[in-house]
Amino acid sequence: MADSNDDLNIDELYAFAIDLSKRAGQLLVAATEQRRAAQNNNHVISSTQKLNSVDLVTETDEQLESFIKSAIETAYPTHAFVGEESYSKGSSREYLITPDSPPTWCIDPLDGTVNYVHMFPLVCISIALIHRGEPIVGVINAPFAHSLFSGAVGLGAWLNETTSLPLLQPPPPLPANAPRGCxxxxxxxxxxxxxxxxxxxxxxxxxxxxxxxxxxxxxxxxxxxxxxxxxxxxxxxxxxxxxxxxxxxxxxxxxxxxxxxxxxxxxxxxxxxxxxxxxxxxxxxxxxxxxxxxxxxxxxxxxxxxxxxxxxxxxxxxxxxxxxxxxxxxxxxx
Structure with a gap:
């Protein structure tokens, strides 16, 4: 399935990213059920602090990122990978994706970690492919909200793969006195x-x-x-x-x-x-x-x-x- 840097199959990559986000979403839902069961049995999920009390990371973050990274490396071994958890643990914090970088998958395995810790359902898995410094594929799966947002260069943007975005077509004009009314x-x-x-x-x-x-x-x-x-x-x-x-x-x-x-x-x-x-x-x-x-x-x-x-x-x-x-x-x- 590997692609060269200059010959990317957008349709294939887009389908791969959507499928990967769905599989990761299933893991997230399963992990949440395990967490709920453990909590009900008076066991507390393991968690650590990164920067402060509003930036929590759970075991689920790392498990999801490991799963996503492994799937990408198997399917596209020539592509690069940047994920929140692996980047946070690295020695370098400089900008890692440039126009000269190979096609790079940029992943947040669990965006909305604080929401997740507090069991607020607006949590998602974010998967992007960046080429020549620009995101060309994007998938955001919010499984607890039953919403999968996706888009790819030249393929449009979609909700749950069937509804074109924006939801109102054609979109309404922006208010004349904006930001008033926005x-x-x-x-x-x-x-x-x-x-x-x-x-x-x-x-x-x-x-x-x-x-x-x-x-x-x-x-x-x-x-x-x-x-x-x-x-x-x-x-x-x-x-x-x-x-x-x-x-x-x-x-x-x-x-x-x-x-x-x-x-x-x-x-x-x-x-x-x-x-x-x-x-x-x-x-x-x-x-x-x-x-x-x-x-x-x-x-x-x-x-x-x-x-x-x-x-x-x-x-x-x-x-x-x-x-x-x-x-x-x-x-x-x-």
């Missing part, structure tokens, strides 16, 4: 340091700006229709691809958190760019750099007589940039 998706993240000018304070300021009455807070009030935090960047992206969320803004994510979702959102007609405006003061909206750790996604938009879909998305990007405080997330080692 659903805004975001997460508090892992950086909880009580430091003025730190990311926790920057996010808090940004959330207040987006939520405050329109024109309030010195003109930055966005009066978004609602704010949603699912506890999973992958699922935040997936629901932006469905059109349920209009705007997704996040910082601190790693490649495995977002690669699959970026592929799916793009194939659904969405836009993904940097979570902060260019440092040169321009309003140029460029393509997102996978691994940049600051992201902004906009759902697919319908055209109007006055505005194309792309122009509407660019307008919303700039309105969000006006209201958010740029986050400070560097990469270890560079």
């Amino acid at each position: 659903i805004f998706s975001c997460e508090w993240g892992k950086d909880r340091r009580d430091v003025p000018e730190g990311n926790l304070y920057r996010k808090s300021e940004s959330f207040l700006n987006m939520a405050a009455e329109f024109g309030g807070r010195g003109g930055k009030g966005g009066m978004v229709h609602g704010v949603r935090s699912l506890g999973s960047a992958a699922l935040d992206l997936a629901y932006t691809a469905t059109g349920a969320f209009d705007i997704w803004w996040e910082g601190g994510c790693w490649e495995w958190d977002v690669a699959a979702g970026i592929c799916i959102l793009r194939e659904a007609g969405g836009l993904v760019t940097n979570g902060a405006p260019p440092e040169d003061g321009s309003e140029d909206v460029g393509d997102v750099r996978l691994g940049g750790r600051r992201y902004l996604g906009i759902r697919a938009a319908g055209e109007t007589e006055l505005e194309s879909a792309r122009d509407a998305q660019l307008r919303v990007v700039r309105e969000v940039w006006r209201r958010v405080v740029p986050l400070d997330y560097s990469r270890p080692g560079g």
Whole structure:
């Protein structure tokens, strides 16, 4: 089944990723049943802490990643692999996927670990294939929500393999006064340091700006229709691809958190760019750099007589940039 770097069979890879996500989902469900039985028998599942109390890792993470990695190495031995658990244990934390890298599978075996620990059902397995620095296949399986989101370059984006994304076709126009009237998706993240000018304070300021009455807070009030935090960047992206969320803004994510979702959102007609405006003061909206750790996604938009879909998305990007405080997330080692 192996492919050369320049001759990838997208249909085959896409089918493989979907099947792999389903098999991993079955393992996740089985592990959850075992956990419930053990808990009922007064046994506590083994867990450790990574960064702090909101970043838990269970045995299930490692078991799922081992299963996924083994399946990929068997099917595509020439491809590279980056997974959250193996990366976290490695000595290097630098960016590992570049345009010169071989086709690389980028995996989060259990996104929404805190949800999983608390038995909140929004948990997923995220599988992406990256080629020449871009995600070209993305699959997000949320088995407890009975939802499988998928997409591949040229093949579109889908829910449960049968329903095309976004769910409303054609997609409705973005609100004329956006972010007013939009659903805004975001997460508090892992950086909880009580430091003025730190990311926790920057996010808090940004959330207040987006939520405050329109024109309030010195003109930055966005009066978004609602704010949603699912506890999973992958699922935040997936629901932006469905059109349920209009705007997704996040910082601190790693490649495995977002690669699959970026592929799916793009194939659904969405836009993904940097979570902060260019440092040169321009309003140029460029393509997102996978691994940049600051992201902004906009759902697919319908055209109007006055505005194309792309122009509407660019307008919303700039309105969000006006209201958010740029986050400070560097990469270890560079």
